[in-house]
Amino acid sequence: xxxxxxxxxxxxxxxxxxxxxxxxxxxxxxxxxxxxxxxxxxxxxxxxxxxxxxxxxxxxxxxxxxxxxxxxxxxxxxxxxxxxxxxxxxxxxxxxxxxxxxxxxxxxxxxxxxxxxxxxxxxxxxxxxxxxxxxxxxxxxxxxxxxxxxxxxxxxxxxxxxxxxxxxxxxxxxxxxxxxxxxxxxxxxxxxxxxxxxxxxxxxxxxxxxxxxxxxxxxxxxxxxxxxxxxxxxxxxxxxxxxxxxxxxxxxxxxxxxxxxxxxxxxxxxxxxxxxxxxxxxxxxxxxxxxxxxxxxxxxxxxxxxxxxxxxxxxxxxxxxxxxxxxxxxxxxxxxxxxxxxxxxxxxxxxxxxxxxxxxxxxxxxxxxxxxxxxxxxxxxxxxxxxxxxxxxxxxxxxxxxxxxxxxxxxxxxxxxxxxxxxxxxxxxxxxxxxxxxxxxxxxxxxxxxxxxxxxxxxxxxxxxxxxxxxxx
Amino acid sequence: xxxxxxxxxxxxxxxxxxxxxxxxxxxxxxxxxxxxxxxxxxxxxxxxxxxxxxxxxxxxxxxxxxxxxxxxxxxxxxxxxxxxxxxxxxxxxxxxxxxxxxxxxxxxxxxxxxxxxxxxxxxxxxxxxxxxxxxxxxxxxxxxxxxxxxxxxxxxxxxxxxxxxxxxxxxxxxxxxxxxxxxxxxxxxxxxxxxxxxxxxxxxxxxxxxxxxxxxxxxxxxxxxxxxxxxxxxxxxxxxxxxxxxxxxxxxxxxxxxxxxxxxxxxxxxxxxxxxxxxxxxxxxxxxxxxxxxxxxxxxxxxxxxxxxxxxxxxxxxxxxxxxxxxxxxxxxxxxxxxxxxxxxxxxxxxxxxxxxxxxxxxxxxxxxxxxxxxxxxxxxxxxxxxxxxxxxxxxxxxxxxxxxxxxxxxxxxxxxxxxxxxxxxxxxxxxxxxxxxxxxxxxx
Numbered sequence: 033x034x035x036x037x038x039x040x041x042x043x044x045x046x047x048x049x050x051x052x053x054x055x056x057x058x059x060x061x062x063x064x065x066x067x068x069x070x071x072x073x074x075x076x077x078x079x080x081x082x083x084x085x086x087x088x089x090x091x092x093x094x095x096x097x098x099x100x101x102x103x104x105x106x107x108x109x110x111x112x113x114x115x116x117x118x119x120x121x122x123x124x125x126x127x128x129x130x131x132x133x134x135x136x137x138x139x140x141x142x143x144x145x146x147x148x149x150x151x152x153x154x155x156x157x158x159x160x161x162x163x164x165x166x167x168x169x170x171x172x173x174x175x176x177x178x179x180x181x182x183x184x185x186x187x188x189x190x191x192x193x194x195x196x197x198x199x200x201x202x203x204x205x206x207x208x209x210x211x212x213x214x215x216x217x218x219x220x221x222x223x224x225x226x227x228x229x230x231x232x233x234x235x236x237x238x239x240x241x242x243x244x245x246x247x248x249x250x251x252x253x254x255x256x257x258x259x260x261x262x263x264x265x266x267x268x269x270x271x272x273x274x275x276x277x278x279x280x281x282x283x284x285x286x287x288x289x290x291x292x293x294x295x296x297x298x299x300x301x302x303x304x305x306x307x308x309x310x311x312x313x314x315x316x317x318x319x320x321x322x323x324x325x326x327x328x329x330x331x332x333x334x335x336x337x338x339x340x341x342x343x344x345x346x347x348x349x350x351x352x353x354x355x356x357x358x359x360x361x362x363x364x365x366x367x368x369x370x371x372x373x374x375x376x377x378x379x380x381x382x383x384x385x386x387x388x389x390x391x392x393x394x395x396x397x398x399x400x401x402x403x404x405x406x407x408x409x410x411x412x413x414x415x416x417x418x419x420x421x422x423x424x425x426x427x428x429x430x431x432x433x434x435x436x437x438x439x440x441x442x443x444x445x446x447x448x449x450x451x452x453x454x455x456x457x458x459x460x461x462x463x464x465x466x467x468x469x470x471x472x473x474x475x476x477x478x479x480x481x482x483x484x485x486x487x488x489x490x491x492x493x494x495x496x497x498x499x500x501x502x503x504x505x
Numbered sequence: 506x507x508x509x510x511x512x513x514x515x516x517x518x519x520x521x522x523x524x525x526x527x528x529x530x531x532x533x534x535x536x537x538x539x540x541x542x543x544x545x546x547x548x549x550x551x552x553x554x555x556x557x558x559x560x561x562x563x564x565x566x567x568x569x570x571x572x573x574x575x576x577x578x579x580x581x582x583x584x585x586x587x588x589x590x591x592x593x594x595x596x597x598x599x600x601x602x603x604x605x606x607x608x609x610x611x612x613x614x615x616x617x618x619x620x621x622x623x624x625x626x627x628x629x630x631x632x633x634x635x636x637x638x639x640x641x642x643x644x645x646x647x648x649x650x651x652x653x654x655x656x657x658x659x660x661x662x663x664x665x666x667x668x669x670x671x672x673x674x675x676x677x678x679x680x681x682x683x684x685x686x687x688x689x690x691x692x693x694x695x696x697x698x699x700x701x702x703x704x705x706x707x708x709x710x711x712x713x714x715x716x717x718x719x720x721x722x723x724x725x726x727x728x729x730x731x732x733x734x735x736x737x738x739x740x741x742x743x744x745x746x747x748x749x750x751x752x753x754x755x756x757x758x759x760x761x762x763x764x765x766x767x768x769x770x771x772x773x774x775x776x777x778x779x780x781x782x783x784x785x786x787x788x789x790x791x792x793x794x795x796x797x798x799x800x801x802x803x804x805x806x807x808x809x810x811x812x813x814x815x816x817x818x819x820x821x822x823x824x825x826x827x828x829x830x831x832x833x834x835x836x837x838x839x840x841x842x843x844x845x846x847x848x849x850x851x852x853x854x855x856x857x858x859x860x861x862x863x864x865x866x867x868x869x870x871x872x873x874x875x876x877x878x879x880x881x882x883x884x885x886x887x888x889x890x891x892x893x894x895x896x897x898x899x900x901x902x903x904x905x906x907x908x909x910x911x912x913x914x915x916x917x918x919x920x921x922x923x924x925x926x927x928x929x930x931x932x933x934x935x936x937x938x939x940x941x942x943x944x945x946x947x948x949x950x
Contacts, residue, residue: 064716066647066748072597075606076636082561082731107559108891146811153807156884173888205843206821316670349605412609419611419631426560426629427892 084422086449089265089435090272094284097259101435101445102272105428111176111268112432113183115190115283116439117168117256118263122231122371123291124252127207129163131244132252134203135195137161137170140188145199148189155182165232166370167440168256173429176269180278187282193253195246208241216504217319217378220310220479225302225323225374232299232371258288263439267432299325299372302477306497310504311484318386318482319378322393324471326368326375329441334368335417335454336466337375340400341366342413343463344377344471347396352381352389362393370441375471383483387490394473401467405460413463418455421448541900541910542734546742548750549722553900553910554737555729557893563730564614564893565638566627567646568901570725571718573621573698574691574832575756580706582665582698585619587714589661591626592617595644596651600660603641610634614894619696622831623905629894632731636740642726643744646719650712658708669700676773677946681784681826684769684942685835690759692833720751725904729897762786762833764935769942779844779947781851782826784837787935790829790906791916794931796879799827800923801862801932802836803878809838809858817854819846827882831906837941848945859936866929879920886917 089103121129137159138145152158159172170190174182222234264283266275302325327333345364352362362379377397381389424434438447480487484501491499541555576583594600607615607628615628626645630638679695686693726745728737764786788795806825813820819842826837840851889895890913900910 064720064749064751068596068648071743072640072644072648076640078610078631079633079636081631081633084561105559107557110888110891146815149811150807153881156881158881175884175887202821317667346605346609349601416609416611419634420613422560422631423562423611423613423629426562429888430892 084452086446086452087425087431089267089445091445092272092276094259094264094276094280094286096284096286098283098286099263100266100276100279101263101439102266102270102275103268103431103435104270104272105267105431106269108428109176109269110173110428111179111266111270112171112173112428113179113186114172114265114432114436115170115186115257116263116265116436117261118166118370118440118442119256119261119291120164120166120168120440122165122297123255124248125231125240125244126234127240127244128248128252129168130207130241131200131203132168132249133161133163134206135199135246135249136193136253137186137189138199139194139196140192141194143188148185151185155185157182157185159186163256164369165373167436169436169440171429171432171436179268179270179275183278183282187279187286190257191283191286193250195249197246200244200246200249204241204244208239216310216312217321217479217481220308220481220502221321221323221374221376224304224308224477224479225325226299227303230299231297232373254288255291256288257286258290259286260290262286265432265435265439267435268428297371301325301475304477305500306476307478307480307491307499309484309487309491309499309501310479310481311501312481312504313483313485315481315483316383317380318383318480318487319380320386320389320393320482321479322377322390322397323477323479324375324475325372326366326470328372329368329370329443331368333462333466333470335451336458336462337366337368337470338417338451338455339410339413339458339463340467340471342416343400343409344396346413347399348377348392351392351396352379362389368441383486386480386482386487387494390478390491390494394476397467397471397476398473401464401471401473405463410458410460410463414455414458418452421452424448543904543910544738546721546746548746548748549720550741550745550748551725551904552738552741553725553727553897553904554732554734555896555900555910556731556733557729557896558731561632561731562629562893563632563635563638563728563732564627564629564897565635565642566625566727566729566894566897566901567642568623568625568725568727568905569719570623570723570754570756570905572619572623573694573696575718576694576698577710577714580698580702580710581694582669582696582703583706583710583714584624585696585698586662586665586703586706587711587719588617588619588624588626589664590653590658590711591645591649593657593661594652596648597644598641600657603645606637606641607634610637612638620830621692621696623902625898625901627894627898629730635728635732636744639740639744643748646721646724646745647748649719650715653708653711655708658711662703662706665698665703666700669697676775677780677782677944680771680773680944680946681782681837681942682835684771684944685763685765685784685786686833687763690763691757692830692835717752718754721745721748722750723754725901727897727901727904727910729893729900758832762788764940765942766939768939771942771944773944773946774948775946776948779842779846779945781840781842781848782837782944782946783840783852783855783941784826784835784944785936785941787834787836788931789831789833790902791912794927794935795829795834796916796920796923797928797931798834798836798935799882800878800928801866801936802827802838803882804865805855805858805862805936806838807878808861809840809855812854812858813840813851817850819843819851819854836935842947848943852943856938859938862936863929863933866925866932879923883917883920886913 087103089101092100094100139148155178157172157174159170161170172182219234226233264279341364348362362377365376367373377393425431488499488501541553543553545551571584573584592603604615610630612628612630617626628638675695675697682692682695726741787798806823810823813823820840821843822841824839826835826839828835899913903912904910
């Protein structure tokens with residue numbers, strides 16, 4: 033949409049006349065050239081790799097059964113504290129989780145909302161809360177000298193949650209605004225891949241957020257953070273024994289009813305039209321997503337899919353980027369969770385080149401699944417996938433996030449070390465099988481947020497399947 | 506054949522002869538576990554290295570002393586456009602090959618950023634791939650123009666135009682900058698630039714810009730991660746040492762930050778949530794009063810947030826605006842409004858918050874600790890220093906502004922000893938109603 037600055041009314045005058053700027057005109061080019069030589073004829077090879085040792089977190093338990101993973105790092109005076117549950121919005125509803133993340137942790141018995149805010153400001157912390165289908169987490173980064181009072185504050189808020197109607201009302205406004213404006217594509221993706229009312233389907237109406245009650249929010253909190261679902265992750269400049277004492281004091285009284293939701297709800301194959309176009313009249317760019325349903329944790333195809341991801345991304349880099357419709361290329365996501373999640377290729381492309389991009393996506397995914405892989409190609413992609421793993425542990429927050437991913441999925445601490453080993457042993461056949469199994473071209477579904485008037489006919493002319501146009505809420 | 510003598514010669518020049526002797530700033534290690542070593546190559550390239558062996562990765566940040574404040578006349582956005590051109594290939598690297606080669610090697614965070622003051626290019630690579638990163642960065646410092654043609658130029662410009670389209674939020678910040686700074690001031694416009702002016706730029710303009718600004722004597726390279734300083738110096742010398750020095754650079758400095766005589770007002774009509782921005786100019790990064798004004802503003806933020814969000818329900822969030830630049834700092838509040846809020850109502854609450862801060866400072870009880878206002882920012886700075894890339898970027902910024910990367914830690918130390926008298930004086934001097942600019946941005950006026 034074209035923007036317009038309607039007015040810029042400046043009643044301005046500077047206290048003194050501004051200094052006069054010297055000319056910044058571009059001068060004539062000066063002759064300057066760098067000597068060329070053998071050194072630059074080809075890209076330098078990699079040096080011998082430094083062996084990577086996966087971090088060894090220590091596993092402990094609190095008296096109430098809450099598991100604790102502590103990874104001591106004394107190289108920096110900070111720490112990250114995460115309270116993670118392996119249950120998420122699938123236990124209640126997408127809307128409840130959204131309101132929970134914006135209304136909880138504001139107050140506790142004996143602590144008013146402003147006392148909580150002031151204490152958080154004093155500690156220099158800004159807790160962030162997140163909930164997905166199969167996990168929920170509360171996260172805070174803190175100077176290590178303030179770890180104990182921070183744990184005490186979080187303990188008070190997590191163990192004795194209070195939610196007022198005013199908190200819920202404010203959270204509903206924020207949640208509706210966020211879900212309504214930012215999530216058009218992702219909401220359409222959920223609807224296309226999961227049946228209506230399915231626990232993983234996300235919301236089918238922003239309006240539903242308005243019906244979440246304070247009681248439901250509290251119920252969600254108590255069930256999700258029941259001791260048997262909770263893992264506390266600590267990464268940073270703390271002593272494990274001392275941290276356990278602190279955590280016992282802060283979280284040892286955590287109690288709650290465990291979730292009785294099924295661990296995995298079956299997801300039937302998606303039905304419905306091949307293309308769903310969410311109409312945004314006159315949009316100059318389309319947001320597109322090609323989608324499949326992925327495997328769950330424990331699948332033998334997890335590591336091969338990581339290679340598929342790298343390869344598809346590289347193929348699309350060549351085919352759909354600058355000058356070919358997309359500003360930054362397309363993102364390939366292969367998340368694997370406790371529940372089946374959406375594998376996707378997503379990005380923004382010019383409206384008039386949307387159909388061309390869809391053809392490229394189909395062609396590239398088919399090529400990865402069916403065309404022979406060279407040894408060099410496989411080596412490149414294995415390297416790219418394996419090299420990314422150590423970087424997951426580069427700083428404290430990313431280390432805590434990596435540990436959270438495996439905690440939420442019920443995996444073991446040895447997960448990343450095993451993944452690296454698996455990547456090293458993957459063959460071209462493994463990769464092609466994984467691509468055919470989990471990203472079959474014929475079963476691809478597309479969601480496009482864009483100008484339906486410009487897109488409908490060319491999409492129909494592709495002859496791949498039905499095109500449905502929907503108006504955004 | 507060429508490599509060994511070249512490396513040896515450079516290493517002797519850097520380390521052995523004591524001409525540009527590496528300077529170890531050991532004092533840093535007393536506060537944070539940071540030991541930084543610096544040197545300057547004979548061609549003027551500044552090199553900063555900090556060894557950190559926690560993970561087998563290295564952050565590489567190449568910073569050029571050129572930002573949107575140096576955009577040529579009637580070519581707003583040129584420095585930012587150039588950032589994109591640097592990914593369009595060189596004599597030895599095909600277009601788009603730069604990013605692809607790095608990602609194939611397992612690199613992350615491959616990107617570039619343009620600010621009002623500088624342009625940075627950076628990546629985090631597995632440490633065994635450091636040579637690849639240095640090869641690619643040096644190649645675009647030395648060989649960009651060899652293959653730059655109209656097609657590549659047009660490609661980069663098309664991407665920038667799309668960014669202009671997509672970054673609607675920058676309209677608000679641009680309006681604030683235009684209101685706060687006179688048209689002649691280098692901070693009057695932001696890096697994103699102007700579409701029509703970019704369309705008028707020519708290939709000859711690009712060549713001249715590169716010749717003037719993209720030279721080793723106008724750049725700094727920072728390496729933070731799993732590499733020894735001596736090895737880092739040798740490798741940087743190997744890849745960058747033969748790039749010739751460019752012309753001496755003189756950047757215009759208009760002097761003290763400008764201040765409005767009468768408050769200014771701007772309206773931006775755009776889709777999306779309604780916002781109100783109120784801003785002031787303040788001393789530049791590191792200048793006397795800069796931290797003190799910030800401490801006062803953090804106190805104002807606390808009061809404004811409590812009144813606007815908690816008590817009156819006029820806003821959903823109040824965030825600080827704090828952009829410390831080499832010439833001047835922009836400071837203020839960024840308020841996300843609820844549907845019913847009017848500008849008059851919001852400004853009344855902000856005035857109350859500013860007045861309350863002033864009164865608090867004037868009538869403070871003995872022993873008032875203004876330092877606590879800076880604690881959250883202090884913590885943020887420490888957190889940011891954890892990751893190798895953000896640390897590298899901070900070292901570059903502080904080295905550029907203060908002549909040493911150690912200034913980052915010194916500033917952290919100063920924020921722990923801030924004096925309330927000084928806060929009162931600086932806040933009273935800079936945060937004055939007449940000197941402020943207000944921007945109302947949203948779907949209606």
